[in-house]
Amino acid sequence: MRLTVRLFARLRDLAGRAELACEMTPGASVADVWRVVTSRHPPLEPFGRAVSCAVNADFARMDTEVRDGDEVAFLPPVSGGAV
Amino acid sequence: MSLSPLAVVREPLSVEALMGAIEADARTRAEGCGAVAAFVGVVRATHRERQVRYLEYEAFEPLVLNAFARIQAEIGRDWPGATVGIHHRVGRLEVGEASVVIVVATAHRAEAFEACRYAIERVKQIAPVWKHEFFVGGDAWIEGAIADPDDEQARHEARSRACA
Numbered sequence: 001m002r003l004t005v006r007l008f009a010r011l012r013d014l015a016g017r018a019e020l021a022c023e024m025t026p027g028a029s030v031a032d033v034w035r036v037v038t039s040r041h042p043p044l045e046p047f048g049r050a051v052s053c054a055v056n057a058d059f060a061r062m063d064t065e066v067r068d069g070d071e072v073a074f075l076p077p078v079s080g081g082a083v
Numbered sequence: 084m085s086l087s088p089l090a091v092v093r094e095p096l097s098v099e100a101l102m103g104a105i106e107a108d109a110r111t112r113a114e115g116c117g118a119v120a121a122f123v124g125v126v127r128a129t130h131r132e133r134q135v136r137y138l139e140y141e142a143f144e145p146l147v148l149n150a151f152a153r154i155q156a157e158i159g160r161d162w163p164g165a166t167v168g169i170h171h172r173v174g175r176l177e178v179g180e181a182s183v184v185i186v187v188a189t190a191h192r193a194e195a196f197e198a199c200r201y202a203i204e205r206v207k208q209i210a211p212v213w214k215h216e217f218f219v220g221g222d223a224w225i226e227g228a229i230a231d232p233d234d235e236q237a238r239h240e241a242r243s244r245a246c247a
Binding site: 006008009010013050051052054057058059073075076077078079 | 140141143145146149150207208209210211212213214215224225226227228229230231232233
């Protein structure tokens with residue numbers, strides 16, 4: 001099954017692209033998609049624990065199962081700043 | 084309400100416009116409107132001793148609107164009857180320009196202040212908005228929280244700050 005992956009902010013800068021297509025096997029999770037993305041773009045790897053994700057523009061978790069045609073987005077930590 | 088209460092916009096933000104819309108909406112509620120609190124986040128000229136030239140805000144818009152709707156619903160649970168508006172700007176912002184405007188209208192002032200503070204804390208925690216700072220001598224992404232709307236610890240923290 002084929003998915004679209006979207007990368008934002010620093011993840012996009014590090015990967016050098018905002019979007020990529022991923023071929024996954026049925027039963028794959030968001031974490032599996034992340035592994036494919038980081039294998040293609042190793043500079044993203046250190047983000048593993050700090051990344052959050054969305055599937056079809058709704059918040060998801062790394063163990064969320066993905067389906068054919070899904071859009072999976074990986075999000076670096078969001079804009080912070082001091083209190 | 085003609086103006087959408089939750090929005091991501093590229094144009095300069097108008098505090099008055101959002102305030103007017105939220106107040107008008109609040110007046111139609113049973114409890115009426117006795118207080119309107121507003122928060123405006125502004126681009127600061129310095130950050131970590133760096134001289135800021137400008138900021139570029141990026142957003143995953145549909146997910147930002149989803150996050151704003153969650154915040155609105157959370158406020159509806161904790162401060163029943165509150166009317167909430169959140170507008171975030173994206174694109175290039177100069178020093179002194181408003182990046183986010185939050186307006187909360189309630190029957191009484193205590194809830195308006197609390198819910199408004201809660202809203203900005205939650206925006207900072209979960210809204211997928213990224214700040215790219217361009218300063219004298221370089222640029223850097225400013226990163227804060229790992230966005231997780233179901234993180235109860237973070238929600239509790241936002242509530243504690245709001246109700247200090």
